[in-house]
Amino acid sequence: MKYVIVGNSIASVGCIESIRKVDKEGSICVIGDEKYPCYARPLISYLLQSKTTVEKMVYRDKAFYESNAVTLLLGKRAKTIDRETKHLALDDGSTVAYDKLLIATGSYPFIPPMKNLESVKKCFTFMNLDDAKNLEKALAKESRVLIIGAGLIGLKCAEGIRDRVKSITVVDLASRILPSILDEAGSALVEKKLTDEGLTFILHDSVREFFNGDALLSSGAVVGYDILVLAVGVRPNISLVNEAGGEVNRAILIDEKCQTSIPDVYAAGDCCESIDYVTKERKVLAILPNAYMQGEVAGRNMAGDETFFDKAMAMNAIGFFGLHVITAGIYEGQEKLFTTETGYKRLFVQDGTLVGYILIGDTINRAGIYTSLIRNKTDLGTLDFDLISEEPLLMAFAKKERAHKLGDAQ
Amino acid sequence: MKRVYVNEQWCLGCHLCEYYCAYANSGQESMVKALKDKTIRARIKVEEKDGISFAVNCRHCTEPLCVKSCIAGALTQKDGLIVIDQDKCVGCFSCIMACPYGALMPNEEGVMQKCELCTTNSHMLPVCVSGCPNKAIVFEER
Numbered sequence A: 001m002k003y004v005i006v007g008n009s010i011a012s013v014g015c016i017e018s019i020r021k022v023d024k025e026g027s028i029c030v031i032g033d034e035k036y037p038c039y040a041r042p043l044i045s046y047l048l049q050s051k052t053t054v055e056k057m058v059y060r061d062k063a064f065y066e067s068n069a070v071t072l073l074l075g076k077r078a079k080t081i082d083r084e085t086k087h088l089a090l091d092d093g094s095t096v097a098y099d100k101l102l103i104a105t106g107s108y109p110f111i112p113p114m115k116n117l118e119s120v121k122k123c124f125t126f127m128n129l130d131d132a133k134n135l136e137k138a139l140a141k142e143s144r145v146l147i148i149g150a151g152l153i154g155l156k157c158a159e160g161i162r163d164r165v166k167s168i169t170v171v172d173l174a175s176r177i178l179p180s181i182l183d184e185a186g187s188a189l190v191e192k193k194l195t196d197e198g199l200t201f202i203l204h205d206s207v208r209e210f211f212n213g214d215a216l217l218s219s220g221a222v223v224g225y226d227i228l229v230l231a232v233g234v235r236p237n238i239s240l241v242n243e244a245g246g247e248v249n250r251a252i253l254i255d256e257k258c259q260t261s262i263p264d265v266y267a268a269g270d271c272c273e274s275i276d277y278v279t280k281e282r283k284v285l286a287i288l289p290n291a292y293m294q295g296e297v298a299g300r301n302m303a304g305d306e307t308f309f310d311k312a313m314a315m316n317a318i319g320f321f322g323l324h325v326i327t328a329g330i331y332e333g334q335e336k337l338f339t340t341e342t343g344y345k346r347l348f349v350q351d352g353t354l355v356g357y358i359l360i361g362d363t364i365n366r367a368g369i370y371t372s373l374i375r376n377k378t379d380l381g382t383l384d385f386d387l388i389s390e391e392p393l394l395m396a397f398a399k400k401e402r403a404h405k406l407g408d409a410q
Numbered sequence B: 001m002k003r004v005y006v007n008e009q010w011c012l013g014c015h016l017c018e019y020y021c022a023y024a025n026s027g028q029e030s031m032v033k034a035l036k037d038k039t040i041r042a043r044i045k046v047e048e049k050d051g052i053s054f055a056v057n058c059r060h061c062t063e064p065l066c067v068k069s070c071i072a073g074a075l076t077q078k079d080g081l082i083v084i085d086q087d088k089c090v091g092c093f094s095c096i097m098a099c100p101y102g103a104l105m106p107n108e109e110g111v112m113q114k115c116e117l118c119t120t121n122s123h124m125l126p127v128c129v130s131g132c133p134n135k136a137i138v139f140e141e142r
Ligand SMILES: Cc1cc2nc3c(=O)[nH]c(=O)nc-3n(C[C@H](O)[C@H](O)[C@H](O)COP(=O)(O)OP(=O)(O)OC[C@H]3O[C@@H](n4cnc5c(N)ncnc54)[C@H](O)[C@@H]3O)c2cc1C
Pocket: A006, A007, A008, A009, A010, A011, A012, A031, A032, A033, A034, A041, A042, A043, A044, A045, A076, A077, A078, A079, A104, A105, A106, A107, A126, A127, A128, A152, A153, A156, A237, A240, A268, A269, A270, A271, A286, A287, A288, A289, A291, A316, A317, A318, B071, B092
């Protein structure tokens, strides 16, 4: 069996690890256009913050590719899929034959049209290790940095470079920060924290035009800058599947076995749209755990061991300067709110099950117990919900369930 | 694989397992030196309420959600054992978001720690188990 994987990142590693659990013999070839062995992409901001190093950022140990007998083709891009002859064409003119193919191409930064953007010399995106290295080269103590986008990537970038520059201004069209994962109170709390840490926010605004060293905003405000970081959003890399006639929407459509509509072609991770377990809606869930688990399920199925991934859901753990936030699921239904000294906890219940939560500050410990209630659609009638709402404890489960959790191999 | 299992009905709620754990992972030779005047941060935690108590530590899951969720690749599965490379951890709390048992917690520096069944300290066998006076936790194959 010839397994071929396009993209050498998290979903790809998940796929390799699961193929090898089932099939030790087949050949695995990975094509990745970045020149590095798989690294922990979310750590690029921690790298600039000196909380990790390029060596420590490798996602698996040095022997990983060798011990899994993987042929790595790095620095090459797959350009087209020939679904009839089951070949991939690469940008160096070569072709690679496959029996089972995984597309794990992730996403690319979306850059909205902004007048005179091309004239900005120190302009960066923040998606990969090279972006981080390039940005790092440009940083100087006296730099004024302008970041467009107050989402996860823009704000992690800001945290990463704060101590290395003079000032950071974040501009976003939305009226609050991190709107995709936080409620209004949470946005306000995190914004205050970041403001206290020295960031300046200009929300509900956008760049009308760039001048040499100044950005004119739609509101008429002018922001001086030396370095520009664009973190407006991302778009899934769908062209390989799209051009081969596979079904796509915003991202590549996959089923619960991570198959695309093209026979023997699978897809996983940030390039995919899958069914959200909680809402039952199709969604791009561009988070690392999802990428790993989809890659893993794709690998199992590619190797002939039928497996389903039907528990994709939104969940994020993110922190800024020591203020931690963990969220999961959806924020609908009846809610329970607990406020504490440094944050709060909101739990959302629908039809007798937990469907989402927001935890900020000192409410984050053992959060996975809540996540498991969502993932298992646990009937809240079977446990002491008052107790578990106060604090995530296994004590809240019925005795029999506790005996299973702590007495059986998991 | 041998794991630590709980016999809830035998637990006395004495918290000795927590003390033994903190000592075993302190790197100190004497228990007194390891624990005196310190707030302990054990990798096993006793839950107690209304006369019921039991100790919770990592289950060493066969499908470890913590490993699959770690954004740094700091958590890995080695022959069934779930271990953490604390050098790689950036303290993002993704593993805490994922673990269904609440079995990870940060150390003083904000780096995650978890039970590694005493395979990575100098003790080689779970010290919490040998320290439990009532066999409320056992180390065995199930
Ligand atoms: C700054 C930052 C912080 C983040 N923080 C978090 C976090 O805290 N928590 C979290 O859950 N997620 C986080 N994420 C998201 C997380 O990194 C992604 O969900 C995850 O990396 C997705 O993995 P993937 O394998 O699907 O794709 P990616 O990691 O995007 O990798 C895809 C790879 O495929 C390559 N590729 C694309 N097209 C081709 C082609 N045609 N030929 C060859 N190679 C190709 C790309 O260059 C890339 O290397 C963060 C992302 C960023 C950028």
